[in-house]
Amino acid sequence: MDKQPELCRVDDALNILVGKWKPIILLTLLQQGTKRFSELKRSVPGITQKMLTNQLRELEKEDIITRKVYAQVPPKVEYSITEYGKSLEPILVAMHDWGTAHNLHKKNIISN
Amino acid sequence: MDKQPELCRVDDALNILVGKWKPIILLTLLQQGTKRFSELKRSVPGITQKMLTNQLRELEKEDIITRKVYAQVPPKVEYSITEYGKSLEPILVAMHDWGTAHNLHKKNIISN
DNA sequence: CTGTATCCAGGCGGATACTG
């Protein structure tokens, strides 16, 4: 049942990153800083309100992002990466770099 | 529907790594080299034959691992990381390092 | 503007049994 202690350490990071919209949400917040709910919705084309809320809540639970509510009408809520969340950036960068190379790999296969 | 080109690059890597047993399978092959089906099964406690086959097939499709069948009785099949698959190692290492630090983070929260 | 509540389809992963 248990995995090797050394090996399963990767699963913690993976579980946090996994979610249809989490990577793009995190990258948006990392690159563009604090954003309102509606701004995020615009920054992530195709996402529904339900899913945006859902993914944000999960990231918040993991202490990767923070949620700041302004008591006003109309409502205003801002989301930001936590310091802890910023520690995920090297992983996202590694994946982004790999993704770029992956694209080239696929093109090479096709061209052969 | 479409995401920003730059941002969605991370999804390619993520999709390949996602799967309940893929990370540990990859790390095992990376660290210990070529392994037979039964050896992998022993290296990944708790996995069923169905899931081991399933995860191996998916990694094979992505050209991350190779499958070598020896025409003999009893059957012998060996799995190895491809050169291309090795390019995933930095990502796995980054996640492993993060997972280790994450453990400390959780401990700190508890101790506060 | 920033959510919640429902319903629903598809896929993932587990248990189990069977096979060349």
Added chain:
DNA sequence: CAGTATCCGCCTGGATACAG
């Protein structure tokens, strides 16, 4: 030894409607 085949429960994510 190295798989396949089947059944099945659960969770994820999409569509849609409603709400403070």
